[in-house]
Amino acid sequence: MGKSKAQKAAEKAAFLKELEEKYNSLSETATEVEKAELQKQIDEAKAELEELEPKGTVEVEFIKSPTGAPFFLAYNKDDSASIDVKQAAELIEAGIAVKK
Structure with missing residues (x-):
């Protein structure tokens, strides 16, 4: 039996939080490429989460x-x-x- 939409959304929200915490804790020595890649992952996770959340x-x-x-x-x-x-x-x- 697969995961419910709510379970998937909760997991995606937790993953997004981890990514944001990782981004916020990047050291000053992190390259622009590293920052951009992490920001891309954050944006993708936000888009996926938005699709999973109920609307209306x-x-x-x-x-x-x-x-x-x-x-x-x-x-x-x-x-x-x-x-x-x-x-x-x-x-x-x-x-x-x-x-x-």
């Missing part, structure tokens, strides 16, 4: 108020809204909203 919106109903931390949204319990897929997943996981 989803309709949710709030079962608790999302006005406090960590969401600070201007909705009340029982309100419905069309919100970003990623944020909807976070709200549903936190027990603040359900998918309509």
Whole structure:
């Protein structure tokens, strides 16, 4: 069984973080070619990650108020809204909203 899109995205995000840390820690003696090659890898990883991340919106109903931390949204319990897929997943996981 293959990896889910979410697993692939998590792995790609971790790889991207490693590349960025490596780039930021390059010594002053690193050549422009080394810097350019690492930057190219970072750009490619960002593009691949963007393709893996969910896009669009989803309709949710709030079962608790999302006005406090960590969401600070201007909705009340029982309100419905069309919100970003990623944020909807976070709200549903936190027990603040359900998918309509």
